[in-house]
Amino acid sequence: MTRQNEQTAPGIGRLEHACQTGRHSHAERGLDLYETPESAVEALLHAEALPLTVWEPACGRGAIVRMLRARGHTVVTSDITDYGFPLDLVADFLTTVLPPKGCGAIVANPPYQIATEFTRHALDLAPCVYLLLRLASLESIPRTEILERRDLARVHVFRRRLHMMHRDGRIGPRASSAIPFAWFCWNRDHRGPTVVDRIGGVAS
Secondary structure, eight states: OOOOTTOOOSSOOOOBOOTTGGGSOHHHHTTOOBOOOHHHHHHHHHHOOOOSEEEETTOTTSHHHHHHHHTTOEEEEEESSOOSSOOSEEOOGGGOOSOOTTOOEEEEOOBGGGHHHHHHHHHHHOSEEEEEEEGGGGOOSTTHHHHHSSOEEEEEEESSOOBOOOBTTOOSOOOBOSSOEEEEEEETTOOSSOEEEEEOOOOO
């Protein structure tokens, strides 16, 4: 999901990531809601010990939230618009000044159009940040700060490609994605080099 430039609701917002985003215009993608496969969340839970209380500021229809709550996590939910899943706050993440009280981490699949900006803001608000991003996010000079100077602890690359995360409202069979993804995990207490490893993530 991604926020549209003309929307300026106060508060919270969305994350990155959309499969085959280059094939759709910004107008077609709208808010960039691409629901996260259960297998992706399951893989993260196997790889990381998440804090008990987390914040999902790109909640969408609750794909990540349902999985985390089923594992006993308390999840604060927000998004820039209401997709029908119960939210604690409808607001633009990029204009949020303070995280929810007691929030130990941000976990999200940010909107592709604002992924870098979303990541930078998440790192300002939470001590731990777990984002599902394209593996290509490791590239580019503009991302140097968030990749090399903001305590990126681990990058969990999926052994198998996730199923394509089709745009919200799309009807049709799911196909395998041509784009590799990974969980990027930042932790302010991390010291030393970033660890890159491979995790499960069988398409679901």
